[in-house]
Amino acid sequence: MYTIITENDESAWEDETGILYHFPKRYQRYLEPGTRLVYYKGKITNKLFSGKRLSDSPHYFAVAKIGKVYPDKESTKGDLFATIVDYTPFEKAVLAKNESGYLETIPDTRKNNYWRDGARVIDQYIYQKIISLAELGQVSESTPDYNASEALNDLDNLLESSSDGKASMRYVTTYERDPKYRKQAIAIHGNSCFACGFNFGEFYGEYADGYIHIHHRTPVSELGGPKSIDPETDLVPLCANCHSVVHRRRANTLSISELMELIEKTSNKSSKRDAVTGARS
Template sequence: MPAVIVENDTSQWQDETGAVYHFPKRYQAWLAEGTEVIYYKGRIKDKIFASVRLSADPHYFGMARIGKVYADRKSDKGDLFALIENFTPFEGAIPSKINGVYLETIPATRVNNYWRDGVRSIFQLDYDAILSHAKLLSSQADQGAPNIEGDPLTFESANEGSKSSYFGTRYERRKDLRVKAIAIHGLDCKACGFDFEQAYGEHAKGFIHVHHIVPISDFGGEKAVNPETDLVTLCANCHAVVHRKRDMTLSVDELKGMLRGRWVIEP
């Protein structure tokens, strides 16, 4: 069955809309891989968020599919997180109630507490009814790559005589892929172990480079990127060394073999 997933304006989790969604383990059965979901926001509680919402009232604002589900290593409660696939935003807010009737079927036994659930399994008819009011924008996967010309965080490798391939285009720089890679691999460098927050404190919290393991030039065209197997987190130094030579790109194992020490601050 489809499901509605609630996105709060403030949350204990720093999820990215359309990329990663954390949830308590009690909702695991409802958010299996492949489940079609609709994003929902409740009534606004703080006007500071008005500019990033489609409406101050309860509304639906996008559709997606649940990808692979992982255990949250940072949780001691068994919480989980899912990768979000094919997120497609709505052009406008779809209100939870139209002409005085809710678009979701509320069981008679849940009238007083139905809206408290962060995840709600819904009937296919309800799912279709919500989408019948939606005008869809382009999906996240269809959005073009950002302009990387002059970007100091973009590294380049190329075989002699071949067209340069930038390792910072729509694959590494696409925001949802970056967020998914970090959720899976963490914020420490997978070559030397460096952690920016541990070294520099709050100012560097959340900073890390995301590297594509297989050179994009080897793809031979468009390729679906798996953030678990195709991407890895590296510190800026290690990422630069991987792309140091224009005629070759080091593997992470080759990079590890070159390391002469581990510059990790002990707690």
């Protein structure tokens, strides 16, 4: 399926271009996983946004695909959000209307309200025509977007893991600093620690709201090369304490289940100790 999605300069939706797209449930059938997208902006209404657009006129400015779709936990209306993959911005605007008319085919019954729809299904011919005008060439399928060797060379904000007798390998919290994966992981999992439940905003207030580490379930040293990232299955939010414990022993990076077992054991010990102390007092 091929779908146009509208991005407004000012919007109540918490969208992130090329990362997350929120939408009402009525568009769900147009935005299934794997759907090929064309990003669209309508006519500019506030000149302050001119510098952030490719054109003040209605135009298409990027292509992408729907990754996965999830319920929006913050919505009371059954709204949804999707992760965006394979985002490819255009270098120049593709105008929605040229000397030959509109690129999209507008049904006679929709001429008065067609452009109000935030998601509009198009056919492959129109999709390829937009790509051709953008001079992108053939848009390829998904390719690995993470390279372990690049991460291993990044020395900023790192935790280490390695194996005894082998050269030290550095595990880097790359995704904590990557706005795409960080935002997708938090949108899916929330910003409380997956292992212990700690939430920085609840404990420290507004100043720390939204802060959390993003942990890769499989250590970088074990990836063995480029790998596509699925923020639902590959990434998980951890507080700073839990993240440090996971990587405490260089030769043995704990799994999330092992970490949670440690927490459960110490919690049970504390409960028993409190019960004994209470009985003696």
